[in-house]
Amino acid sequence: MKALVYQGPGQKDWIEKDKPGIEKPTDVIVKVTKTTICGTDLHILKGDVPAVTPGRTLGHEGVGVVEAVGDAVANFKPGDPVLISCVTSCGKCPNCKRQLYAHCDDGGWILGHLIDGTQAEYVRIPHGDNSLYPIPEGADEEALVMLSDIMPTGLEIGVQYGRVKPGDTVAIVGAGPVGMSVLLTAQFYSPGRIVMIDMDPARLELAKQFGATDTLQVGSVDVVEEIMKMTGGLGVDVAIEAVGVPATFDTCQKIVSAGGSIANVGVHGKSVELHIEELWIKNINISMGLVSTNTTPMLLKTLNSGKVDPARLVTHRLKLDEIMEAYEIFGNAAREKAMKIILTA
Numbered sequence: 083m084k085a086l087v088y089q090g091p092g093q094k095d096w097i098e099k100d101k102p103g104i105e106k107p108t109d110v111i112v113k114v115t116k117t118t119i120c121g122t123d124l125h126i127l128k129g130d131v132p133a134v135t136p137g138r139t140l141g142h143e144g145v146g147v148v149e150a151v152g153d154a155v156a157n158f159k160p161g162d163p164v165l166i167s168c169v170t171s172c173g174k175c176p177n178c179k180r181q182l183y184a185h186c187d188d189g190g191w192i193l194g195h196l197i198d199g200t201q202a203e204y205v206r207i208p209h210g211d212n213s214l215y216p217i218p219e220g221a222d223e224e225a226l227v228m229l230s231d232i233m234p235t236g237l238e239i240g241v242q243y244g245r246v247k248p249g250d251t252v253a254i255v256g257a258g259p260v261g262m263s264v265l266l267t268a269q270f271y272s273p274g275r276i277v278m279i280d281m282d283p284a285r286l287e288l289a290k291q292f293g294a295t296d297t298l299q300v301g302s303v304d305v306v307e308e309i310m311k312m313t314g315g316l317g318v319d320v321a322i323e324a325v326g327v328p329a330t331f332d333t334c335q336k337i338v339s340a341g342g343s344i345a346n347v348g349v350h351g352k353s354v355e356l357h358i359e360e361l362w363i364k365n366i367n368i369s370m371g372l373v374s375t376n377t378t379p380m381l382l383k384t385l386n387s388g389k390v391d392p393a394r395l396v397t398h399r400l401k402l403d404e405i406m407e408a409y410e411i412f413g414n415a416a417r418e419k420a421m422k423i424i425l426t427a
């Protein structure tokens with residue numbers, strides 16, 4: 083089969099590789115029908131995630147059809163259409179029992195990281211019973227690919243950890259696929275105002291179409307000053323960081339109101355300066371974490387009922403064997419006006 087393989091920092095190849103087989107009785111082999119590229123894959127290619135070693139197949143998002151199941155798999159059989167979660171979970175260990183799948187004893191984010199991932203014709207999914215979801219008949223598969231990672235990330239780590247409530251003023255720093263997922267899922271809770279902040283005017287325009295009430299372009303306005311003007315000097319109830327650099331975390335510290343929350347979603351490679359000397363007196367909450375995808379069943383219901391349409395995040399469609407070109411497009415997202423790219427086998 084063909085797979086997109088990490089070959090060390092800055093290097094990747096679409097090469098022939100052995101098709102995965104059942105290794106443990108709880109494994110499911112999935113024939114990938116649609117997958118996509120994540121900002122995290124670009125981090126890996128830069129060499130920011132040293133746990134990924136040369137030879138690893140990348141990718142942790144997608145949908146497919148069950149090809150084979152191990153003897154212990156109860157919920158799936160060959161031919162079943164499935165949604166692949168970016169997080170693998172056994173469902174039985176202490177952390178899985180409290181829905182903290184990100185910290186499963188025998189799972190967590192391993193796909194396209196510690197084991198071969200979904201940017202391939204076939205993928206092995208450990209603990210298939212708990213790490214795959216059945217796809218309802220007639221579901222929009224492109225929308226479902228957004229449920230592998232970015233939608234649960236936005237909802238769990240941005241909106242739920244940030245405690246977004248009806249009427250709140252919410253600021254989202256970073257209008258990438260993850261920030262946009264925060265924007266879409268924040269609307270479940272009816273915030274009063276959602277301010278999207280980014281330097282890319284095209285992404286800000288898209289954010290308006292997706293429900294942002296206001297946008298602020300970094301570089302052309304003083305973001306902190308504008309937020310203070312908008313909120314009568316109070317700041318925002320919830321500041322959500324969806325970039326992963328010190329400057330954006332700092333913006334969140336400056337714009338959060340007394341009693342508010344900072345929810346950090348971005349993956350950081352550098353330490354940030356925490357201004358506890360200013361924040362201690364403000365009664366704020368700071369949260370961060372890795373997505374658990376425990377909200378996937380809920381997101382599937384909202385998708386089925388038409389409450390949310392994450393397929394709107396798809397800007398490009400290519401064939402799976404055009405994945406090298408897709409990486410070029412995704413790696414130049416601002417120039418290409420790219421958000422999510424669907425790769426179809």
Ligand SMILES: NC(=O)c1ccc[n+]([C@@H]2O[C@H](COP(=O)([O-])OP(=O)(O)OC[C@H]3O[C@@H](n4cnc5c(N)ncnc54)[C@H](O)[C@@H]3O)[C@@H](O)[C@H]2O)c1
Pocket residue numbers: 120121122125231232235239255256257258259260261279280281282285300324325326327329330346347348349350371372373415
């Ligand atoms: N916590 C988790 O479980 C989890 C899961 C998935 C992704 N992530 C992380 O979420 C972050 C966002 O992911 P993404 O795929 O949307 O990334 P992305 O790179 O596609 O988007 C980031 C956006 O931030 C904007 N940006 C960059 N610098 C900025 C600045 N100084 N001020 C304002 N905007 C700025 C960019 O223009 C871009 O639109 C990444 O760090 C990613 O690794 C975290």
Ligand SMILES: [Zn+2]
Pocket residue numbers: 120121122123142168231232
């Ligand atoms: Zn991802």
Ligand SMILES: [Zn+2]
Pocket residue numbers: 171172173174175176177178185186187188189
């Ligand atoms: Zn577990």
